[in-house]
Amino acid sequence: MKKTAGTQQKTDVKVSLIGGHRLEGETLHERTVTASLIGGADVDLTGIDIPDGAELRITKLSLIGGVSLKVRPDAVVEVHGIRLGGVKDAGPDRPGGPTVRIDAWGLLGGVSVTRG
Secondary structure: OOOOOOOOOOEEEEEEEEOOEEEEHHHOOOEEEEEEEEOOEEEEOOOOOOOOOOEEEEEEEEEEOOEEEEEOOOOEEEEEOOOEOOEEOOOOOOOOOOEEEEEEEEEEOOEEEEEO
8 A cells, every 4th residue: 555656546446246345455555446236345454554644545336235444543534425324433543644535325334433
């Protein structure tokens, strides 16, 4: 997830009809799009070195399925999009961390954030 000046941002795209996606570690880039008819996204960002002040964007498209997100304690999580289901997040415990933006679009499915 390291980016140097002048490098282009990469976008990962994951697609499935039925079944969710597990996203973690160094396989993620600055932008990720995950799409499925039925199935959520389980995203673990605790093993990634995201620089303070950087932004990581994840877009989740599904008819049914939410997002389970695990981030480091100081990450700011912004949730956007339209879906039936709430957002569960206690917020960062200190300022200055990276920003993770979740764009969740679907009929059913919330966004749950765990810090650790």
